[in-house]
Amino acid sequence: xxxxxxSPRYKVAKRGQDVALRCDPISGHVSLFWYQQALxxxxxxxxxxxxxxxxxxxxxxxxxxxxxxPEGSVSTLKIQRTQQEDSAVYLCASSVNGETQYFGPGxxxxxx
Amino acid sequence: xxxxxxxxxxxxVPEGAIASLNCTxxxxxxxxxxxYRQYSGKSPELIMFIYSNGDKxxxxxxxxxxxxxxxxxxxxxxxxxxxxxxxxxxxxxGAAGNKLTFGGGTRVLVKP
Numbered sequence: 001x002x003x004x005x006x007s008p009r010y011k012v013a014k015r016g017q018d019v020a021l022r023c024d025p026i027s028g029h030v031s032l033f034w035y036q037q038a039l040x041x042x043x044x045x046x047x048x049x050x051x052x053x054x055x056x057x058x059x060x061x062x063x064x065x066x067x068x069x070p071e072g073s074v075s076t077l078k079i080q081r082t083q084q085e086d087s088a089v090y091l092c093a094s095s096v097n098g099e100t101q102y103f104g105p106g107x108x109x110x111x112x
Numbered sequence: 113x114x115x116x117x118x119x120x121x122x123x124x125v126p127e128g129a130i131a132s133l134n135c136t137x138x139x140x141x142x143x144x145x146x147x148y149r150q151y152s153g154k155s156p157e158l159i160m161f162i163y164s165n166g167d168k169x170x171x172x173x174x175x176x177x178x179x180x181x182x183x184x185x186x187x188x189x190x191x192x193x194x195x196x197x198x199x200x201x202x203x204x205x206g207a208a209g210n211k212l213t214f215g216g217g218t219r220v221l222v223k224p
Contacts, residue, residue, distance in 0.1 A: 019128055031210060042116075042200050042214030043156065056211060091155055098210040103155040 002026070004094050004104030012110045013082045021077045021107045025094030031102060032075050034067055035091040043091055049075060050098070065071045115139060118215035127224045135201030135215055138182065145177055146202040146212065154199055155203045160186065168208040187203050191222045 005024040013019050025032050031050050035043035036059075045059040051072035060067070064082075069075040079086055089108050093101040116137045137145075143161050148156035158173045162175040162184065164166045174187040184203075188195055198219045202212040 033211065036210075040216075042202075042216050043212075045211040045213065059211070077126055089155075090151060095210070099204065100146070100158065100161055102158060103148075106155045 004092055004102055006090075006092050006104040006107050008107060010110075011024050011104060012084050012112065014112055016076065016081050016083060017111075018020075018080045019082055019109065021109070023075045023077070023092030023104060025073065025075070025092070025093075026096075026102060029094035029096050029102075030072070031095040031098040031101075032069060033093040033095070034075070034077050035093065036061075037089045037091055037106070039088075046077070046090075079109075082109075084111050087111045114215070115205075115213045116201055116215040117200050118199075118218045121219040122221045122222060123218055124172045124221045125129055125188075125191045127191060127193060129146055129191055131191045131195065131220055131222070133186040133188075133199050133201075133218050133220070134187075135184045136182055137184070137201075137213075139203070139205045140179075140182065142179075142182075142203045142205050144204040146173070146204070147173075147175060147186045148200040148202060150198045150200055150217065152197075159199075188220075191220075193222050193224055196220060196222045 032049045034046040037043040048056040049069040064080045089106045092104045095101045147160045160175040172189045176185045200216040200217045201215040
């Protein structure tokens, strides 16, 4: 079946603008993860959902970051009042068992 | 000390040779270990996972785990130019939920 999809693939935002990034996991995958990857570094964990429950949000860097998965499928990561340091690739991953995670193509965010 | 450490490389390997990648982790409670391949500008792609001490082979790839030494490695046999990529080691610490903690990645360059 289809893999994890993310949209938009690229987003340019002006500093202070709000952005919303969407993730559509693999069908039937109950676990969904968001990661942030800065250039030249490994992905860093942001938050984790099991169905609609957000079980871990310890990686969200500030209260400007908010994620939701209201129906246990599609998830949205929202960043309010974007800053230049938010520029990164935002990766979504899903898993059927919470262990083996499959990544989407990512959203490349550039904040000017 | 970072939780998951990898040599950033680049690791230069002649075509047809064995590429050996190493990863160390700091948390003795770590339960599962993953290797991802990431081509430039693309998202991580799962290659291997390993849970138990010893070797696990899949095609040209072999993962090796030594929990006593807190060490996991990846061998790529008969390296091909298409193997040129960054290889990310990821660890599921378990006690902290299902999030993956990544190393910074090792860049591999296979020269024809």
